[in-house]
Amino acid sequence: MKRIGVLGFQGSVDEHLKAIERVGHFPLLVREKTHLKEIDGLILPGGESTTFLKLLHTSGLYEPLLAGIKEGLPVLATCAGLIVLASKVSQPEQASMALLDISVQRNGYGSQYESFCEEVKVEGFKKTFRAVFIRAPLIQSVGPGVSILSVDHAGHPVFVQQEHLWGLTFHPELTQDDRIHELFCSNITKTGLRRSKDVRTFQVA
Amino acid sequence: MEKVGGEKLDKDLITTQRGLAQMLKGGVIMDVTNANEAKIAEEAGAVAVMALERVPADIRAMGGVARMADPIKIKEIQHAVSIPVMAKCRIGHIVEAKVLEALKVDYIDESEVLTPADEENHIDKTRFRIPFVCGCRDLGEALRRISEGAAMIRTKGEAGTGNIVEAVRHMRRVQSEMRRVIHMQEDELYTEAKKLMVPVDLLKEIKSTQKLPVVNFAAGGVATPSDAALMMLLGADGVFVGSGIFKSSQPALTAKAIVQAVAHWDKPDIIAKVSEGMGDPMKGKDIQTMPDNEKLAHRGI
Numbered sequence: 001m002k003r004i005g006v007l008g009f010q011g012s013v014d015e016h017l018k019a020i021e022r023v024g025h026f027p028l029l030v031r032e033k034t035h036l037k038e039i040d041g042l043i044l045p046g047g048e049s050t051t052f053l054k055l056l057h058t059s060g061l062y063e064p065l066l067a068g069i070k071e072g073l074p075v076l077a078t079c080a081g082l083i084v085l086a087s088k089v090s091q092p093e094q095a096s097m098a099l100l101d102i103s104v105q106r107n108g109y110g111s112q113y114e115s116f117c118e119e120v121k122v123e124g125f126k127k128t129f130r131a132v133f134i135r136a137p138l139i140q141s142v143g144p145g146v147s148i149l150s151v152d153h154a155g156h157p158v159f160v161q162q163e164h165l166w167g168l169t170f171h172p173e174l175t176q177d178d179r180i181h182e183l184f185c186s187n188i189t190k191t192g193l194r195r196s197k198d199v200r201t202f203q204v205a
Numbered sequence: 206m207e208k209v210g211g212e213k214l215d216k217d218l219i220t221t222q223r224g225l226a227q228m229l230k231g232g233v234i235m236d237v238t239n240a241n242e243a244k245i246a247e248e249a250g251a252v253a254v255m256a257l258e259r260v261p262a263d264i265r266a267m268g269g270v271a272r273m274a275d276p277i278k279i280k281e282i283q284h285a286v287s288i289p290v291m292a293k294c295r296i297g298h299i300v301e302a303k304v305l306e307a308l309k310v311d312y313i314d315e316s317e318v319l320t321p322a323d324e325e326n327h328i329d330k331t332r333f334r335i336p337f338v339c340g341c342r343d344l345g346e347a348l349r350r351i352s353e354g355a356a357m358i359r360t361k362g363e364a365g366t367g368n369i370v371e372a373v374r375h376m377r378r379v380q381s382e383m384r385r386v387i388h389m390q391e392d393e394l395y396t397e398a399k400k401l402m403v404p405v406d407l408l409k410e411i412k413s414t415q416k417l418p419v420v421n422f423a424a425g426g427v428a429t430p431s432d433a434a435l436m437m438l439l440g441a442d443g444v445f446v447g448s449g450i451f452k453s454s455q456p457a458l459t460a461k462a463i464v465q466a467v468a469h470w471d472k473p474d475i476i477a478k479v480s481e482g483m484g485d486p487m488k489g490k491d492i493q494t495m496p497d498n499e500k501l502a503h504r505g506i
Contacts, residue, residue: 009231009468010230010231010232010252010468011227011228011229011230011231011232012227012228012230013230013231014230015227046227046228047228047229047230047231047232047252048228048229048232048252048253048288048289050247050250050287050288051232051250051251051252051288051464054249054250054464055250055464055465055468058465059468059469079228080228091287092287106287107287110309111289111309111310111311112221112225112289112309112310112311112312112335112336113306113309113334113335115221115224115225116217116221117217117220117221132217132220132221132224133221134221134224134225134228135225135228135289135311171224174220174224174227175220
């Protein structure tokens with residue numbers, strides 16, 4: 001059983017905590033820097049990225065979190081969480097952690113009117129995944145070290161991986177399909193816990 | 206009714222409509238009347254803004270009919286910020302809601318703060334692609350709005366008063382009625398449904414999931430960081446602040462402090478720190494001495 005933290009200031013926090021519990025791992029709320037020492041992996045949930053960044057800075061969690069992820073803490077980032085990790089953010093331009101080598105446009109699919117659900121194929125999954133896109137960010141380009149694990153109807157990446165970082169533009173926590181949470185948790189190995197190279201190969205059991 | 210709208214709620218639409226409210230949890234939604242205020246709200250860390258012509262305190266002071274905001278104002282606010290923009294329409298005013306949908310606001314608040322257009326019926330919200338939030342004073346009102354298609358609920362409180370007492374009353378009532386339903390026997394739910402005038406299926410859902418089917422924010426009277434944190438402690442998923450910010454002596458500071466207080470509602474030391482030297486909150490009104498015809502919460506039940 002792994003201890004998986006969810007950044008717990010704002011957004012779809014409970015939904016992620018429950019999904020972790022459903023797949024048989026131990027969920028933890030992360031709101032202080034001491035919490036970072038207790039976890040094997042971290043989820044950056046959906047929410048508002050501008051609010052996340054403000055709260056990360058005012059709470060003093062930003063620097064320790066940045067350091068932890070740089071050291072190899074495995075991260076599953078959904079929607080707003082992905083924006084926080086991205087190396088380049090547009091519409092409007094926004095400072096971010098710049099750890100995941102992608103260029104992302106905020107609300108790139110449009111306003112809430114354009115929010116949608118669709119079946120996407122995910123690398124390694126036998127069946128498609130019902131992906132929920134809510135005012136979703138649009139991944140416009142990915143760097144050379146980033147693998148694309150799923151794309152939308154128009155071919156835009158919606159699920160990417162760079163070493164120990166997983167980024168999704170949709171919300172697996174809003175469905176009862178826990179395959180992505182399950183895979184994330186099971187890919188965190190004891191030996192590979194804070195060493196990115198062991199998590200690098202995307203293997204599906 | 207066939208003419209008014211084309212959308213029929215399907216499962217995916219319900220997921221994306223309710224889902225946006227889920228993304229706002231733990232956050233503060235602020236009333237704004239222009240682009241400048243919207244930027245102050247975003248800069249403070251608001252998760253969304255509510256575009257309206259006048260904040261509730263001014264609606265009270267000026268009297269007359271309160272309507273949907275001028276579309277040019279709404280566009281100006283949409284242009285100014287990247288966070289979701291909500292806007293209010295009058296209760297039962299199907300066309301104002303259609304206009305807001307045409308403007309592609311992110312959420313529509315069918316609100317008792319504006320003068321009702323229909324004193325019998327609410328809007329059939331299942332016919333819209335844009336999600337709705339509605340006010341409630343108790344579980345019955347909340348579930349009637351949800352059955353009409355609301356994807357998010359807020360307790361009404363008493364808007365524009367800067368007095369938290371009604372918000373507390375309404376949140377406590379919803380929570381205690383929820384607990385009552387959760388502990389009922391299955392066969393008692395039918396009578397409870399009659400009493401509350403709600404579909405029994407929604408009560409069954411509450412009993413089995415032990416929660417409301419949609420997100421529930423607090424609203425109406427939040428003026429200080431402690432007020433906002435109190436509503437979180439009482440079980441709100443987040444907080445709407447109307448007049449409390451732009452009727453305070455230092456709006457930017459008040460906005461920031463309230464965002465911090467909501468995120469750290471269980472940490473009194475942080476609330477103490479952000480409340481320091483914040484200037485004067487809005488003056489506020491006593492509700493005990495307020496005549497019933499000045500109260501907004503009884504509109505649209």
